[in-house]
Amino acid sequence: MTGLQNTEIQPNLQKPHRKQPVWFLLLSFLFPMLFLSAGFAMQHVYPLGDRQILVVDFWHQYYPFLRLLHEKLQHGGSLLYTWNSGLGSDFVSMAAYYAASPLNLLTVLVPDAWLREAVTVLLLLKVGCAGLFFALFLKGTFHRNDFSLCVFSVCYALCSYMLGYYWNIIWLDTVALLPLVILGLVRLVRDGKCRLYGIALGLSLFSNFYIGLFTCIFVCLVFPCLCVLFLRPRQVPGRILAMGAYSLLGGMLAACVLLPAYFALQLTYSVRNVFPSHVEFYENWRVLLSNLLSFHAPTAKDGLPNLACGLLSLVMLGPFLRSLRIRIREKVLAVLLLGFLLISCNCNVLNYLWHGMHFPNMLPFRFSFLFSFVLLTVGYRGFWLLLEEQLRGWDVLAALAVSAAFFGLSYGVQENHAVFYSAAVMLLYVFLLALYLGKIFGKRLFYFGLSIVMVFELFENVRMGTELVSTSDHTTYPAGNGAVQQLLDEAAQQDSTLFYRTEMNTWYSLNDPALYGYAGLSQFSSMANVQVSKWMRALGLPASEAGNRYYYAGGTPVTNMFTGIRYQIFRSGTAADVRSWELLSTEGGSSLYRNTYDLPLGFWTEAALLDYNCLPDANPFENQNTLFRLATGVETPLFTAVRPSVGDSDGAEITYSGNSLFSYTLDTGAETHSMQLIYTVPEGASLYGYLSAANASSFSVLRDGERMADYSASKQPYLFPMGDFAAGETVALSVALQSESLSGMVRCDMYVLNRQALEKGYARLQSGAVTLTQFRDTAVTGTMTAVTDGLCYFSIPYEDGWKAEIDGNAVEIQPVGDAMIAVSVTKGSHTITLTYCPKGWKLGCSLTVGGIGILLCLFLLERRRKRPFLSPAEAQRKKQPKRMTSEEIYEKSQSNDGISGDAVSRISASAQCSDSAADRGGSPFSAAQ
Template identity: 30%
Template sequence: MTNKIKDTLKNHKYLLLSFFLPLLILEGIAIAEKIQPFGSGSFLIVDALHQYLPFFADYQEKLKHMDSMFYSFHAGLGYNFLGLWAYYLASPLNLVIALVPKSMLTMVLSHLYVLKIALCCFTAAFYFRKRRGKDEISIVAFGMAYGLCSYMVGYSWNIMWMEVMMMLPLILYGVDKLIKEHDGRFYCITLFISLWCNFYMSYMTCLFLILWYLLYPHKNIKEFFLNGLRFAGYSLLSGAMAAVVLLPAYLGIMQTSSAKLDFPKQLWYGTFGNIFSRHFLGTTPLTMAVDDSKINLYCGILTLLMAGFYLAVREIRLIDKIRRLLLLVFLFFSFNMPILGYIWHGFHDQYGIPNRYAFLYIFALLAMAYEGYCVLARGQRKISMGIYTSVILFGILIETAIQTVTVKIEMKTVYTTLAAIIVYMVCFGLYQKKVLRKKIFTTLICFLFMIETVAMAVMGFQENGTVDTDDYFQDTKSITEVKKQYQKDVETRMELISGRMLDESIWHTLNGMTLFGSTAQGNVVDMMDQLGFYTGVNEYLYEGATPFTNDLFSMKYQIFRPYDTKRTEFKLKESIGNVTVYKNTDKTALAYAMDDMVKTWDYQDYNPFYVQNDLATSAFDVDELFHMIETEKPKLNNCKITSDNGDGEYVFENTSAQPDNMVFTIKSSKARQLYVHFDGSQVENTVIEKNGEQILTGRLDSQIIYLGNVQKGDVIRIKMQLKQDDVMSGVVRLTAAELDEEAMEKLAQKMQENAWKLTNAKGNQLSGTIDVQEEKMLFFSIPYDKGWNVKIDGKAVKTKALGKAFLTVKVPEGKHKITLIYVSPGFKEGAILSIVGFVIFLLLLYLFRKKKISNIQQNLRENYGTLIKEILPHDMGGNDNKEE
């Protein structure tokens, strides 16, 4: 080892420790929790399992096969992959997945998760070191307080956010350099990296940066405005550099249901005591919460004591205290004000993951506390007034929180917090009494701070829990074999009849229709709901298919597992491993020519059987595909009907939750293929019985359910358990229908006669031929997107959306070759902006380098002149009146 390396390690040992110590601790937690490869567990809980992991699988396949990054058919009938990539997957750290097999993907992501948290500790320590000006143990303690705070532990399953938390301290250091040295290069590049990795959380960072700059201690008004121009310029430049990611991400997210403005009407969530109590030692970190007032705030008891000390000591200017306090108070108020929270979240409802911007408050509080610690570490022993004032302030806040909370608070967290305060006060007292020397004292409180932080992190990860990969991925090998044998091209769509994960079909990279993700198009979600599929705000799943929609969306295969109880109209093909393949006996296509009357299709009826009937009639001139079956009023238990529209819609009120709150009975008068559909936001659980035998149970709400071939005299009972909550009322709509098999056979034949024949499919390009007897509308079972460019016989044509959801073009009479090419909207414009941005940034680097060289040369000339004057005799000092 060279002396240079030894010196580097010696001079930066605590900075390096701020990374390696939390890394070792987190890996220790991974071992204790039996995370792969130390067991079969994974840190990828909640949506990290159901959503992000499948997207990583799709990304991995694209990387390994060098496939187009613009589009993927592995979800949602096709989706803008670049837009989703920009939202979830853009971090360069994620490229590591290209180096490992799919079987190791869950393991790699679990440990990448650990690495990112350790890097958050490191960057925070880097910031604190720059503020302190020296490498010491305190930067490790405060860095870990940031990286292991309850926000990071509770929300760390949002693995795509972590880079933004990681970059925040570096960005703020860049702001310091910009203001103090008029050098914005570091600020620009760090903000660019943050924006590139995740624009959504970086949006919150950008709002915070504006506040940070406005409340920064500028030298004077002139400096405020001049630095403001630099700040704005470098900020815009970083945005331009990241535009190739930002524009596709923004345009993609604006197509979702969440893009609609819906400002909250509520003034407050609850009390500020509820929020402040989340600072207490021992509070369980939140992973998810429906209540938007919930929050993760714990970042250490010493943090609060040092923040109070910062406000109490005279060594810090009053104006600086006011600035820091204003920022914290504004953020704290934002947590309890729905309108401010709505703005902080990008004009978006924070449902499920409340107060996502709390990491900004936590770091601002830690920065303030660290300034207080620095005063303590530099100061004399006469610190008692500041410490006592801090404890009194903290005590008042604790008492106020206890008196004002409206939610249950565990007193053990209060007692634990008070115990921690007492321990720190003993240390302060021993230092004050000269029992402890300054170095021992500061080392001791930092050590105790780290113990406190680590203990909370260990508890937090235990509370978070893990998932057992053996439970979720035991069928991966078999389904991979099914895919290899049967999925020939994008037209060959296949789905799991039910998934263990919501996006499990994406994990297997099947060409399917399931999509649960923040970039799901709102219009497509709405249309799938109208057609009878299960949908949510940002999801539509392959639950609710009929023979018509299976043909319409070219669904050729279904995959069953031994525990699946759902019925299918498909025919048994074969078993592969522990899964069974069923095949659609109808021939299907990716696109169909439809009668021009399809433009009159009424898709807005709440009854999906009517919606499908009208599509079959208007598009293919086939009438009455489904015949409605009259259903009797339900039998009630602890429930009453307050309104009945006579068409299967019932308004109810219930007094408790019972397995048989509502029981619908359908008696079959003949042999038929029976389907039912019901909506009920207050339905907790459903059990469906046939002749007294349970055939289906679980979450069956808001989807068409195929009950199979029923015989004359069969009795179907649908038992609904209603929710017992604050609402205790709602609406249930139930309709039943039988499929006309002759009409379906006629419809399938007409669809095949008007099918588009796919001839080539590669990445984001499709081509095929069709022969029509008259001008028709060509319907593609692909979501409408402005990124699609369609050419008929080499000539570009205008695309339109059927039902605001599906891609269509008008096709003239005759035989035609039709080609489709997809480029993500915003990519071209974003690429141009990024190139221009990088050119400007490189030019700035050149100008700074040139200026630096010029300054060095100037210094050399000045120093050389001085040296000459000192060395040469006085009479040789360069007198202009004499010859040399």
């Protein structure tokens, strides 16, 4: 860390400002917003076009979860739990990762129809805050308040990290708050003022604990650097204690979300990562360093770390390293910190440690904004010397040398246009620097020329960034929403029960329940319970533990029973298994169906259900047979396998390889490629299929050559209904293959449903259905009658936060398959109550309240003392008489206040000596030693 100065260095004969203008801070806030708005305008983002900024996870996750928060804020509901995601989920931990930004509270002021536009405005505000807070950091650290704040703060707010990852709106708060955290740390070490550090750190951790982790690690790196620069050895222990105490205070302020999030993370897939067995480096170092140039597209999903933060900081690196007015220790610390961060962006072990003992999916090197922060601070340190008139002609040559070095490093490994454009811009910066040092340009003309070059650079970077990140269609998101909302309203009007679940026949996003606003099954979240993902995959739903997702795709009657799905909405097409779904209504091409084998949130099962072993890698039909048998006691297999044969193919050669596996080889000369698997039904039956085809784009079910149903292919294989067939009919599964892979394997299972076994088992389960008498987000009460001793199963994901009572007595909750909730019941009628409170929530809230109380006490104590805490160095300076500047001496000598000529001469000589010492000081840190 570098660039931190002591307040004693002032330009000669310059009066201190009595009132600090705020224009430069305001411009630092507005300029990044204007640049990014211009980028959005070029991409035709609404209202200047029909596009929107929702892409990738912003499209699938961030907006749907923000919509959940918006609904709770406007219409009420607990912030502890939500039923509109993943059969029910801890909302505190979800919000801690996706929606804890304090700015999100502003969305309560806008209606749901304008929420996407509000999110766009929030994104612009966060980018603006990044510029503002970096300007505050520079102002508070270097004690300057001029246009230079705007120059470097805009570079931070629009660095390649922000331009490549701005669609990860959930990260931006913590990135924006980093300068305030470090400014607070500077004040803690330099001045003994600790409050800003504790508050900023707490707000950073609260806004997003994941990126906040990077801030905490960075603080641990920066703190010893500051101690070396500012403190005498005897002062270090006290500052260590202060830093530790206020770090703990920052953690306390955010504990209400940190503790529940910590316990929720223990249930996710990410905790199962393995430490790298050996050290390796990802990229050639020239390639990595060439990414510091401008005029190339940033990384938006996969690629190199985003390191670029404006070419001016690279140019000023030369004067920083050459200047004799900067002490060696400052240069060494800056180079070491930059080097460590750069190595972290290229070393697998350090990358693993930075990401919290985890290798992330896509979006690599999520901590690389820290490198931009340090490089910009170093660049501003060199620029500060320029403004303080402490640079010389040799520094221009040093800036030119650094520019030439980066040109040589990048040529041949970076895109040519990026290399030559960057070289031209760096030469322009060096040229302006030379003109200013040569007194040819005044400060205003220098800033004017600097601004023109920088506007060109930033505009091009913003254009390439927004173009790479891209947009999505504004008018159709979410698809068929009007018709879906009407069908949801119809279901609510005709259903008198307190709770039920609904799903879509095909997914639009991977969080459709949160997006459309209904209690459902689907969830795609980094906080997803890995055991629930295994449960879903074992039942044949599309799910991935490593992908943190599971979602709905039709399933079977057993799937729908044990997940509590009562209604299904078809945005297009009709239900294939008509005996399992009853058509209720149609609206705008969409249809509402009710499950004829519906079971409520809870129902009686045999006690043997506790023996169910969830096997996600096993055959899902056999898993359902086992689950149904253990729950009902019906021994007759529910599903029986049939083997399809190879039918006609188009542009592909298909052979059966055994064990439901079919191999294929594509004809490179054919325009389309598909395969058909056929089966002739000997007697009337309901068929279900399971398809695993990584290279498939879609597949369809045909009855005697006529298309019955279409399905979307997925990276995750899943089980789907094929329909009801009469004896002698031919059913075919037609799979469209992509030409990306010329050969491969397809797994296809076809099973016949035993309807009699289904009816018998369903009747037993329905007889012990739970009738809900009270339902809230965090409390469920219902009555049920058990025909015999057994279990009461609930289609609620198992978490430690759930507590159960039967007839007023607390009972132990038992997990089924380590994924779902069940309680033991005896024969007879019972009242069962389930209540939920996230693990760690109460303790976390107590710590947060305690942290706020400590802050208030410290504030009142400071007010009572009527003066802030002073460091020993400041206290010593307070005791010394104030020295008069040369200008003040001159003004005093012209007045009739009785000062003798000899006195004036002595004071003037003393002031000149002081001014001369300031000129020779070289480093702004010298007075602190």
